[in-house]
Amino acid sequence: MTILGIDVGGSGIKGALVNVETGEMLTKRFRLPTPKPRTPEAMSDVIAEIVEHFDYKGKVGCGFPTIIKKGICKSPGNLDPSWLGVNVEELLEKKTGLDFTVINDADAAGYATMNYGIGKGKQGLVVMITIGTGLGSGAFFNGKLIPNFELGQIPYKKYKKIELWAAGSAKDREDLSYAKWGKRFNTFLRYVELIISPDLIILGGGASKDFDQFKNKIKIETPVIAAELRNHAGIIGAAAATLHKAPKV
Ligand code: BGC
Numbered sequence: 001m002t003i004l005g006i007d008v009g010g011s012g013i014k015g016a017l018v019n020v021e022t023g024e025m026l027t028k029r030f031r032l033p034t035p036k037p038r039t040p041e042a043m044s045d046v047i048a049e050i051v052e053h054f055d056y057k058g059k060v061g062c063g064f065p066t067i068i069k070k071g072i073c074k075s076p077g078n079l080d081p082s083w084l085g086v087n088v089e090e091l092l093e094k095k096t097g098l099d100f101t102v103i104n105d106a107d108a109a110g111y112a113t114m115n116y117g118i119g120k121g122k123q124g125l126v127v128m129i130t131i132g133t134g135l136g137s138g139a140f141f142n143g144k145l146i147p148n149f150e151l152g153q154i155p156y157k158k159y160k161k162i163e164l165w166a167a168g169s170a171k172d173r174e175d176l177s178y179a180k181w182g183k184r185f186n187t188f189l190r191y192v193e194l195i196i197s198p199d200l201i202i203l204g205g206g207a208s209k210d211f212d213q214f215k216n217k218i219k220i221e222t223p224v225i226a227a228e229l230r231n232h233a234g235i236i237g238a239a240a241a242t243l244h245k246a247p248k249v
Helices: 040-053 088-096 105-116 168-173 178-196 206-213 230-244
Strands: 002-008 012-019 030-033 060-064 067-069 072-075 100-104 125-131 135-141 144-146 200-204 224-226
Touching: 002 040, 002 105, 002 230, 012 040, 012 230, 030 040, 040 088, 060 088, 060 105, 060 230, 067 100, 088 100, 100 105, 100 230, 105 125, 105 135, 105 144, 105 200, 105 230, 125 178, 125 206, 135 178, 168 178, 168 206, 178 206, 200 206, 200 230, 206 224, 206 230
Parallel strands: 002 060, 060 100, 125 200, 200 224
Antiparallel strands: 002 012, 012 030, 067 072, 125 135, 135 144
């Protein structure tokens, strides 16, 4: 079955058609920049443009960079505060006339990795960390998603949340080398290890493709590997999430 998967990020919104049986991407990724400010009106227009680009009519799966419960944004993360309380599924359904399943973006990326990628069959507590505008986390226990883990929200020194200091966007903003930023990321992983004792950490998002450049800075006990689906995991997992949408009541 072919499903349109959309991965909404703080800097780009990306889509592709996905074969949800195999987890393969069937088209090239189409990306548009995330508008600023990142408001519901402006962002939903861009999401609708992505749907139009594919001239697509079926169900759509969407990974969204905030806490999402039953389609509703429960904390706006790095987006405009006006997202708080918005029913994202309903908004996108109104905009496009299509049936949307919306889940947290890191949960979506983890979902792809655990079902079609390097995490397949991995038992225990596996955490997917996505490195981008924020630090996303998708947690799986014996392969089952525990939704909306928000490990990037741990307060750190003067920062309200550690992602402001250790995400990919901090590396870009402060023009840090991988060696410098890698140390920060290791500090973040040390907290993750201390708080939840995972069995495996899988890295995704933009910086994961450069894992070789900061691998030597990662000094925690938990094994850390990079997802081979890399930046595509968010799109693939979002598409796959449509298979598990609870019926509307
Ligand atoms: C949000 C998370 C999201 C992550 C990655 C954070 O700011 O709180 O929900 O998964 O960014 O986009």
